[in-house]
Amino acid sequence: MDAPLTNLDPSAHPSKWGFGEVLRLSAPMALAMLSGTIVRFVDGRMVSQVTSYQFSAQQVAGLTSFVAEALAVGGLGVISTFVSQSLGAGKSRRSGLYAWAGLHLAWMYALLMLPLIPLAGSAMGLFGHGPATHGMETMYFRYMIAALALTVPARALEQFFIGVHRPRVVYIAAVVANVFNVGANYCLIFGKFGLPRLELEGAAIGSCLSWALQLAILLGVFLGPRMHATFRTRVGLTLRWRLMGQILRLGLPVGARLSNAMLCWTIFSNYFVGRFGPAHLAGNSAAMRYGLMAILPVVGVGMATTALVGRYIGAGRPDLARKRTHTSLIVAVIYLLVIASATLAWRKPMVAFFVRTDAAAAVDPADPDDATAPTERDLADPDDIVRIGSQLLLFLLVIQLFDSVNIVYIGALRGAGDTRRPMIVSMSLAWLLEVGGGAAMVAAFPSLEARGPYVAAAFYLVCASAYMLWRFESGHWRNINVFRGSRDPSPEIA
Template identity: 30%
Template sequence: MNTVLSALRQIVRRGHWKGEGGYREVLAISVPLILSTSAWSLQMFVDRTFLSWYSPEALAASLPAGILNITTTSIFAGTAGYVSVFVSQYYGAGRFSRMGSAMWQGIYIALIGGFIHLLLIPFAPQIFALFGHEPAVQRFESEYFQMLCLGAAPHIASAAFSGYFTGIGRTWPVMWINFVATGFNLTLDYVLIFGKFGFPEMGMKGAGIATSAAAVVYCILYVGLFYIPGFAENDNALRQWRLDLELFKRLIRFGLPSGMQFFIDLAGFTGFILIVGHLGTEDLAATNVAFNVNTIAFMPMMGLGFAISILVGKYLGAEKPPLAESSSIAGFHLSFAYMSFMGLCYIALPSLFLLPFELGADPERFAPVAEKAKILLRFLALFALFDGMNIIFSSALKGAGDTRFVMFMLTTMAIFGLVLPVGLAVYYFQANIYTVWTIATVYGLVLALGFFVRFSLGHWKEMRVIEEAPPLD
């Protein structure tokens, strides 16, 4: 208990601006990653806005199918993306020759994940038939999921490439690559969904094709960075392609729980969304709109979380645990300030966030969806604070290698704190949409407290994901 109280005092004290582990360093690393994840957030937001203009059924289908695809790819992308922690710890330890090999182990995971997703494509109609959504929604869900599965391999590989450059602290090029690929995706979205410039109108299928094509663009741009002399810190990185079985196993050991964390988190919310679908298309569409709006807050904090993992990894690799802790505390302060601001905006300006959805939609059909979505944004105002806390402290734990605890905590809460209570509320007690969202908010609170207590106990400071350096001759 004293340890937790001591950590709480550390949390509320003012951090320092300059120097290692201060706000300035956290911002220097995180701002490009925040902008990168914001670009991805914008991509999702505009994509679903286009689909809301296309039809309400397309909008209702976009989140279940999209989240299911992200859920299945997240196991592999989360594992491959954990390359960033390996690279950051190798970088902090000054062992630059191992960084390229770590990246390539992530590429091999991408090839495995891509193959498995190709096998899922024929089964998409049967998968979405299980959830009992309306026939038009099911058809759109299947089309979107199938097209997204085509881009699984490059999507996962881009996580490994990105992990390399974020691990060495070169986050600005990652940002620009995200901007370019996002611009490509949004342009292709508009062209293929609505059939512009001579292309056929493809609707949901076009949205999926645009996203998969953008994943290929990501990979091409990342590979190009390695051909800038000296830019990658290790000019031999692309040539270190051989399978290193010991390193591959180590990446699986620490990275797979991280990938499972994403999978479990997303699976929990996928289950949440699918259960909400039984309340009706209006409730499902309102939930989709609310979650889509929340990406404005959530995705930037994911970028901050990536930065905290990198800094924790770097300072632990350099044997400087106090600076790893200081970076985490600075990250929490920044997250709390941003999430508080966004929560106030959700409460005070809900119509502003819903405006993009209303512009191209049928006013009469969208009006009841908008009214419910405005109320759901009030729940998100509180949930966002807890979510920011989750992201920062779980990211700090992952940067050290404490991925099994993160996976265990999320598994327990996703099952017993979210999916089962929501399922019971809907199927047995005929609860409405607001009761369901109350359960989700409490889930966020308990999860935040669990990660904070684990962080405050400090066991993570002794953890490392990289092997010991061989003795010098």
């Protein structure tokens, strides 16, 4: 069961390391992330059984659309900072107001992103993939941008529940939506139970429907009587520009950092890797599915770290905030080491799981009159996909060990309100080392193929994680007050 909806007293967790506390908060978040990753696995498996280029297109368009989503997801991630610090300071009733401010910002942002839909074809054309791949990328990208009206508000509510230490709500909503997603995608991709066979478009529609269900569940709990009694969650319909400004002031650096990271990774994955051919693109897409399974639970640990650090700072215990950060890092690294050990032995069968090798996988030669028919630029040999994907999976494992340090310390800094300097350093290193270094490796060492850019990406994360570690351990965050210069957002209910 979750902890009672009260102002949690730090003295209730006097142990030095607090592994139980970290696991209680991070496990539901990690499981929610893992649940979504498993669905992406199943989803990708179903799409891969249609054609390899649709499988690649799903990864490319999904990653590219997340560049737009990441700005809002990162920016709204600080909702848990305000909520958790309010909880720790004994002012839990203003937490609901921050959630509503985040919801208003989320829907405004979704409206601002709608002009990207007609630009989808031009955006996907920048990667230079084959005509059939490009057509699928364009279609999938449009669905993902339209779905921001569902996904971004859901992320805002998730941060509220994390901040009030109710991660189980996030987990249950994710699991229910993901189970629905698997069934909907199966029916729509393959045309089961009288529904049309829509292939990749069916996967897009099924995902949108599942996100609508997830948002409905989160809203239902958020507006429920128990939440309203403790956090006044039904009094936030009025636009509160001051609270929205506080979220933007603290959150924009976080959102900019995450969006920039996704943009650089998109260039890296879709352009640098993709330029070596469809086998590299498909192999990288398969490796990325496993990479997401490995790293997203760590992102959940990072979110939990944000909430713990925020709560203990709000309660005047920065010493416990620091100790819980170290505990979170230990949990994240141990988890990734276990995943890496299993992957080393099974990497080729793992990649082959996403490769269709039967005779039906062959595609008829392109019709010269059909501009979207698959060509040699779209199709790849299954053996090449497995060989390349298994190599890239090894690089991903190494990269993610360093990324775990980066994620946990960024989460801790965000909980303390230290967001601007990490943004500047992270963005600078990403363009210099990941993008610039990746381009240099492609030009100077083309024989390394996709492994060259991965070396550059690994070096970037080594440097970024070292800086975030130093930034947190230096203690600058102890002097930050996220509420400085602002009145109580709602004195009448605080």
